Amino acid sequence: MATRDGVIAWLGDDASGRAAFPDASHVDLGGAFVAPAFVDAHVHATSAGVQLAGLDLSGCASVTDCLTALMDWVKAHPDMPVWGHGWDESRWPERRPPTRDELDAVAPGTPVYLSRVDVHSALVTTALVERAPQARRREGWSATQPLSRAAHHAVRGAAQEMISASQRAEAQLAFLRDAAAHGVACVHECAGPDISGREDLGALLALAEADDLPQVVGYWGELGGRLGPAHGLGGDLFVDGALGSRTAAVGLPYADQPDSCGALYLDRAAIAGHVTTCTQAGVQAGFHVIGDAGVAEVVAGFALAERAVGANALAAARHRLEHLEMVTAEQAAQLAEWGVVASVQPLFDAEWGGREGMYAQRLGPxxxxxxxxxxxxxxxxxxxxxxxxxxxxAHDPWRAVQAAVHHKTPGQGVSPAAAFAAHTQGGWHAAGMTGGTLAVGAPATYAVWETGDLVDGLPRLDPGAELPTCLRTVHNGHTLHQRALE
Incomplete structure (x- = not known):
């Protein structure tokens, strides 16, 4: 492969390439596997970067583990607020998170924000609540349990204020570097007023202008919001919440909380209004939607929007839905007619799917x-x-491709080629762009992998197989990541 000015100029055998480009510099990849670089179509850069250097609770196996990890962190970082992430009580023998009293006992006087793995609820200490007293008057407030809904948004905002501009820049840079090291050349940042804020998004987009960092496509999730530097008004514009926090809107009550059907934040009229306005303005819209009641409301909202702007205009706008976890074949067919992209996360199924996972706990097998x-x-x-x-x-693309192929629900896996395309071409398509191919005239955006045998042109993806290691990531001819070739 020969590249010139960030574009693939030639593909063919080595001898003819050397003859066609006698003055070119040569890089011998030693038999490594070259493929289009990955696109991660849904990220939260600052939160992910903070986790890289912050308190990671994903390995905790019990309430005691969680409390011990917090206590040890506070001892190692005295007089500092704590931002942690990743606890998942559905995997713990107690089937409950720590109480606020338990948190206060191991971190007395310390502002602590510990988001659940789905980031739709959080454990907090009293010291953090005192920084966001309005949380006590908002939906989702609890004096003892994790905060969700509007109360969670209030304390999350207070927690974000604890992060300095320099810490934020370090976190964002760490995340982008880590993404590049996993063969990712582009990420879609799903920002919003209840998630990160405009300042955070603006700083990330400015940082990513550097040639040696992955491209960032920014989305701003606010109903009727100002586009600003964002690519579209979508991403995590919440129609509902998450199943793990029991805030996804479901048609039948939760199996493990029979008095709740979750939360519906937007109705079909609001959805239709947003889609119509964005379509008419030539702006891509989108929503976060997970539960079946939420999906039904979205489909109804798009049907109302179709009456206002027409099916062709909807399809041309290439709107998108994030997660779309509980959807029927009939609903999928309707959404396909409207050109809606499904921005989905295969590792959700790997982590929580099947008849014994968290989804089954929440909804029944x-x-x-x-x-x-x-x-x-x-x-x-x-x-x-x-x-x-x-x-x-984790942004681990090959593991996501593997998870999509080996879905825990029989018959819902896709082929390796389709899964790889969804993590490359699909990401560019979701942003209204083209990419994800290696062809003459295409951008020189690719990754180089150390891997074993190939099957039908892709690495082995069998369960338990050793997945490829990224040796080099290149975006538009600029090297983002490189490690020594062995």
């Missing part, structure tokens, strides 16, 4: 094992764009 139906979405004609939702799951 039958409902809980029917989520993230990738094959159904693909068969309906929806374009799939794979992402991680990091820090919810």
């Amino acid at each position: 039958d409902r809980g094992s029917s989520l993230n139906p990738f094959a159904t979405l693909e068969a309906a004609g929806m374009v799939l764009a794979f992402g991680s939702d990091t820090p919810v799951t």
Whole structure:
């Protein structure tokens, strides 16, 4: 492969390439595997970067583990606020998170924010609540348990204020470097007023202008919001919450909380208004939606928008839905007709799918094992764009491709080629761009991998197989990551 000015200029055998480009510099990859670089279609850069250097609770196996990790962190970082992430009580024998009293006992007087793995609820200390007293008057408040909904947004805002500009820059840079080291050349940042703030998004977009960092496509999730530097008004514009925090809007009550059907933040009229306004303005819209009641409201909202702008205009706008976990074949077919992209996360199924995972705990085995139906979405004609939702799951693209192929629900896996395309071409398509191919005239955006045998042109993806190691990541001819070739 020969590249010139960030574009692929030639593909062919070595001898003819050397003859055609006698003055070119040569890089011998030693038999390594070259493929289009990955796109992560859903990230939260600052939160993920903070986790890289902050308190990581994803390995905790019990309430005691969580409290011990917090206590040790506070001892090692005295007089500093704590930002942590990743606890998941559904995996713990107690099936409960720590109480606020327990947190206060191991971190007395310390502002502590510990987001659940799905980032839709958080454990906090009294010292942090005192920085956001309005949380006590908002929906989702609890004096003892994790905070969710509007109360969570209030304390999250206070926690974000604890992060200095320099800490934020360090976190964002650490995240982008880590993404490049995993063969990712582009990420879609899903920002919003309840997630990170405009200043955070602006700083990230400015940072990513450097040639040696992955490209960032920014989305701003605010109903009727100002576009500003964002690419679209979507991403995490919440129609509902998350299943782990029992805030996803479901049609039947949660199996492990029969008095709740979650939370519906937007109705069909609001959804239709946003989609209509964005379509008419030529702006890409999108929503975060997970539960079946939320998906039904979204489909109804798009149907109302179609009456206002027409199906062709909707399809041309290439709107997108994030997560889309509880969706029927009929709904997928309707969404496909409107050109809606499914921005989905295969590692959700790997982490919480099946008849014994967290989804089954929340919804029961039958409902809980029917989520993230990738094959159904693909068969309906929806374009799939794979992402991680990091820090919810790791941005580990090959593991995500593997998870999509070996779905925990029989019949819902996709082929290796389709999964790889969803994590490359699908990500560019979701942003209204083209990319994800190695062809003459295409951008020189690729990754080089150390891997074993190839099967049908891709690394082995069998469960337990050793996945490829990234040796080099290149975006538009600029090297983002490089390690020594062995």
